[in-house]
Amino acid sequence: MHLLEKKIVQGLLPKRQAYSHKGDYGRVLLIGGNEQMGGAIILAASATVASGAGLVTVATHSCNHAALHARLPEAMVLDIKDQAQLMAALQATDVVVVGPGLGRTGADLLLLSTICSSLTAEQSLIIDGDAITLLAENPLPQSKAFTVYTPHEKEWERLSGLPIDKQTVKNNQASQEQLNSVIVLKKHLTEIYFPQDVWQNQSGTAAMATGGMGDTLAGMLGGFLAQMHNKKSAILAAVFLHSHISDLIAETSYVTLPSEIIKRIPKAMKEFESTLEVVL
Numbered sequence: 001m002h003l004l005e006k007k008i009v010q011g012l013l014p015k016r017q018a019y020s021h022k023g024d025y026g027r028v029l030l031i032g033g034n035e036q037m038g039g040a041i042i043l044a045a046s047a048t049v050a051s052g053a054g055l056v057t058v059a060t061h062s063c064n065h066a067a068l069h070a071r072l073p074e075a076m077v078l079d080i081k082d083q084a085q086l087m088a089a090l091q092a093t094d095v096v097v098v099g100p101g102l103g104r105t106g107a108d109l110l111l112l113s114t115i116c117s118s119l120t121a122e123q124s125l126i127i128d129g130d131a132i133t134l135l136a137e138n139p140l141p142q143s144k145a146f147t148v149y150t151p152h153e154k155e156w157e158r159l160s161g162l163p164i165d166k167q168t169v170k171n172n173q174a175s176q177e178q179l180n181s182v183i184v185l186k187k188h189l190t191e192i193y194f195p196q197d198v199w200q201n202q203s204g205t206a207a208m209a210t211g212g213m214g215d216t217l218a219g220m221l222g223g224f225l226a227q228m229h230n231k232k233s234a235i236l237a238a239v240f241l242h243s244h245i246s247d248l249i250a251e252t253s254y255v256t257l258p259s260e261i262i263k264r265i266p267k268a269m270k271e272f273e274s275t276l277e278v279v280l
């Protein structure tokens, strides 16, 4: 197992070219947020914007639109129930993040099925939160998109069938192979399962154990994948930085709020940029 530590991530973020524009930094579509959990998709989308994605759109329940506009004017908003608009947005996007605060109704499952079947191999799909639980209970044909699941241990138990005490590296690798996707298994010392190798994050503390923290990581992953052509570097950098920022805040704070982490993403990214491309 490789250790994901500061020296690995140093220089992974490409310095931006002077002659570039928002179209060069990717389109991300975030899908989630029902009547009870609008906060989850607002945190995720805020993390995507703070990570520097070129254009961010949020498909969420209409009751969340005013809050989203007020909290995050950088993002565009569409009604999660508007099929036509959603299909157009799915076709136009580079990355989809689905699941934060989505809910687990039959309509949510239908939506998930539409998403999985309509994406192409050129697109990336991050499956988080309720979308993982829905897929665990109702397996669907695999999407053609490059797929990343971001389960915590309980969600991984549902998806892989492995009880938490059986989630060994070997067992997790076997499930990762079956799912043919990247797995970000979130916990203390988060593990990242790629087809070729496994990484263990060395940053992060119990100060992160608070609602909305995983929603924030899902949004960061979306933003990093939208901009970086090396997908592995994007995933490793997002996982490390999310927890690294928390470590910095935790030096003087008992808990680290997701919204505080989001504010510090751009500054943290700057410290890890490089003009030379590092390949892991």
Ligand SMILES: NC(=O)C1=CN([C@@H]2O[C@H](COP(=O)(O)OP(=O)(O)OC[C@H]3O[C@@H](n4cnc5c(N)ncnc54)[C@H](O)[C@@H]3O)[C@@H](O)[C@H]2O)[C@@H](O)CC1
Pocket (backbone or CB within 6 Å): 036, 037, 038, 039, 040, 041, 099, 100, 101, 102, 103, 128, 129, 130, 131, 133, 152, 153, 154, 155, 186, 187, 188, 211, 212, 213, 214, 215
């Ligand atoms: N402000 C909001 O709107 C929030 C919405 N949320 C959404 O709520 C939905 C359900 O997610 P939940 O994770 O709460 O519910 P789940 O029912 O999927 O999982 C929570 C349970 O898993 C257990 N667990 C075991 N190991 C764990 C680990 N390593 N990390 C975390 N939990 C572990 C917890 O103790 C808890 O009992 C998701 O769609 C999520 O995005 C949450 O993110 C909380 C904040």
Ligand SMILES: Nc1ncnc2c1ncn2[C@@H]1O[C@H](COP(=O)(O)OP(=O)(O)O)[C@@H](O)[C@H]1O
Pocket (backbone or CB within 6 Å): 129, 151, 152, 186, 187, 188, 189, 190, 203, 204, 205, 206, 207, 208, 209, 210, 211, 212, 213, 214, 215, 216, 217
């Ligand atoms: N004790 C801990 N040490 C390190 N990281 C933690 C700890 N507790 C939680 N985290 C991190 O916080 C996040 C929690 O994700 P998740 O449970 O999906 O949150 P939510 O769904 O509420 O947004 C993960 O990135 C996880 O690694």
Ligand SMILES: [Mg+2]
Pocket (backbone or CB within 6 Å): 128, 129, 152, 214, 215
């Ligand atoms: Mg979660």
